[in-house]
Amino acid sequence: MTTRARDTLIGWALLAPAMTLLVAFTHWPALASLIESFYSTARPRRPARFVGTANYEQILADPVFWQAFSNNLLYAAGTIPVSIALAILMAVWVNDRIPGRTFARVAYFTPTVLPMIAVANIWLFFFTPGYGLLEQITGAFGLPSHNWLGSPETALAAVTVVAIWKEAGFFMIFYLAALQAIPPVLAEAASLEGASRWTFFRRVQFPLLMPTTLFVLINAVINAFRMIDQIIVMTRGGPDNATTLVLFYIYQVGFSFWDTAYAAALTVVLLALLGLVAFVQYGILERRVHYR
Amino acid sequence: MKDIAVEGISRRWGEAAAVDDVSFTVAAGTLVALLGPSGCGKSTTLRLIAGLDQPSAGRIRIGGADVTGLPPARRGIAMVFQSYALFPHLSVAENILFGLKVRRVEPAERADRLRRVADMLGLAALLDRKPSQLSGGQQQRVALARAIVAEAAVCLMDEPLSNLDAQLRLEMRREIRALQTRLGMTMIYVTHDQSEAMTMADRIILMRAGRIEQNATPAEIYGRPATGFAGRFVGTPPMNVIPAAAAAGLPGLQPPAGPHTLLLGIRPEAVRLDPAGLPAEVVAAEYLGADTLVETRLGGSPFVARFAGRVEARTGDVLRLGWGPEAAHWFDTGTDRRMN
Structure with missing residues (x-):
């Protein structure tokens, strides 16, 4: 056997374990979902048959899907800008030479380390009507009691707040790393020119953080559309579908109603949507990002 | 301004x-x-x-x-x-x-x-x-x-x-x-x-x-x-700074009076070949075109001389080196301060 052929063989052998897992549990299921979305759901007495785009037509006519979709847009619009802004703010703050900055960094990062199930349960307590933390505070000021998670008007906002709390610290770590890659001499040069802290941030730090912002933004969008554990623990999509997000709806359709073909079609729509968003983000922002 | x-x-x-x-x-x-x-x-x-x-x-x-x-x-x-x-x-x-x-x-x-x-x-x-x-x-x-x-x-x-x-x-x-x-x-x-x-x-x-x-x-x-x-810091090659005793035999050398132990500083470019000078054994010679740097040992101390043009000097040769009295810089061994 020639060296080259042997190298190729060894290369493939080394790739094989990871490749097997990826193909078995990622690539094939994705492809299978796409195929299944064009079939009807198999029932005990009626096997799956090809139905063309019937599932997709159903999606267009499905009011719950549209509500889940608009909920998801609101959820994304609420979590993404706020958590990114908070992340930058915290990162800039704990990047400076402040006393106890290691403590501050750890404190900000803690929510990320906690599992979402635990976080959701903690916040469930905060939001509990009657004796929850929030109620105790508002009650102390004599404000009327409010069921934050139980009312359709406030449930989505309450869930959004939790997501912001959990994500901001995670994004902060990326910003912190990026800030530390900016040479300190730039700050000195700017201070010699008389630039204020804000000017330095606006004209130097923020533009130099753009690659990180792009990365974080794409992650934030993906996170916003694949959020499910928090919903399951906190609201189960209720009240009256007020907090049903797209992935939770897919989960419900697939595993509560067992309409797997329809769930497959919904999954394909979600994937296409995410792909499109990532494509647009790269396409538009890439040109405005300065890479070093 | x-x-x-x-x-x-x-x-x-x-x-x-x-x-x-x-x-x-x-x-x-x-x-x-x-x-x-x-x-x-x-x-x-x-x-x-x-x-x-x-x-x-x-x-x-x-x-x-x-x-x-x-x-x-x-x-x-x-x-x-x-x-x-x-x-x-x-x-x-x-x-x-x-x-x-x-x-x-x-x-x-x-x-x-x-x-x-x-x-x-x-x-x-x-x-x-x-x-x-x-x-x-x-x-x-x-x-x-x-x-x-x-x-x-x-x-x-x-x-x-x-x-x-x-x-x-x-x-x-x-x-x-x-x-x-x-x-x-x-x-x-x-x-x-x-x-x-x-x-x-x-x-x-x-x-x-x-x-x-x-x-x-x-x-x-x-x-x-x-x-x-x-x-030593200013000038290339740096000034030779050697114990005064190493150059004691050179006629016309007048160390400043006093109880100090002295160091003698001589710039390489101030050194010339002098039949009445001190013997120095050649360690190495570098020909630079316009001049030649000759590294020697003089009274046990490393000593560099710089001569205009090309000078034939092979390792082991003994050259006789001298310099004008105005070329001598005297420093105190303890404080490193200039004495003349």
Whole structure:
């Protein structure tokens, strides 16, 4: 056997374990979902048959899907800008030479380390009507009691707040790393020119953080559309579908109603949507990002 | 034009003093080089003058005004950093104009000043480029332009040429000196390269271990080094500093009277072949074209001589070396201070 052929063989052998897992549990299921979305759901007495785009037509006519979709847009619009802004703010703050900055960094990062199930349960307590933390505070000021998670008007906002709390610290770590890659001499040069802290941030730090912002933004969008554990623990999509997000709806359709073909079609729509968003983000922002 | 006065400044970190009670003045419109080996405190001194660091003791005056407590931006200074500190995401023009925009200079005047500075430094064709698209020398010019466009009376330079290749360094030396003279700037120039200091500066402040070793004109510092260290640091190849006893046999050598143990400093270029001189065994010879460097051992000490033209000297040969009485620099063995 020639060296080259042997190298190729060894290369493939080394790739094989990871490749097997990826193909078995990622690539094939994705492809299978796409195929299944064009079939009807198999029932005990009626096997799956090809139905063309019937599932997709159903999606267009499905009011719950549209509500889940608009909920998801609101959820994304609420979590993404706020958590990114908070992340930058915290990162800039704990990047400076402040006393106890290691403590501050750890404190900000803690929510990320906690599992979402635990976080959701903690916040469930905060939001509990009657004796929850929030109620105790508002009650102390004599404000009327409010069921934050139980009312359709406030449930989505309450869930959004939790997501912001959990994500901001995670994004902060990326910003912190990026800030530390900016040479300190730039700050000195700017201070010699008389630039204020804000000017330095606006004209130097923020533009130099753009690659990180792009990365974080794409992650934030993906996170916003694949959020499910928090919903399951906190609201189960209720009240009256007020907090049903797209992935939770897919989960419900697939595993509560067992309409797997329809769930497959919904999954394909979600994937296409995410792909499109990532494509647009790269396409538009890439040109405005300065890479070093 | 403004002068600079540094009065007894120190910078300590715990026990260690990076700058230890340093005082000097820089006359308005002159270029002073802060020279010394790495870690001697020259860069720290510059940062204290710039206000990027606060002194533990002492005062700094610029143009007569006490600026010790002022932030960098209010000291009326410009600075060029060793790494240039260009903003990588901004174009050359934006980099140069950064300070003017921060200071809200009128757009018309900004454009005017940008054009002038760009012409002066030959950057007119590069204004739209990003720093990463420039060569090292061009980046250096942008950094200079950014310092000059501020029209500050005082310009501080922190080893500005150390990232350039030798050829470019020679060019930029002349250019910086010409700009400094033409614009009448008061300039403090930090360098570890003695030839840079010698060629550019009106005065050289030689530092060592946080203190000033000698503050003098280039001619003085070369002709009458205040310490053995100054003698060895300025001039290439460095001055030979040997125990006086090693040269005791040379006729006409008159050590200064006193109880001190002495060191004798002789510049390699002052050494000549002399039949009545001291015997020195050749260790190695380097032929450089215009002259030859001969490394010898004289009375047990390494001793370098520099002769014009080509000198035939093979390892093991014994040469007889001498020098004029005016070439002898005497230093105290204990304090390193000049004795004659």
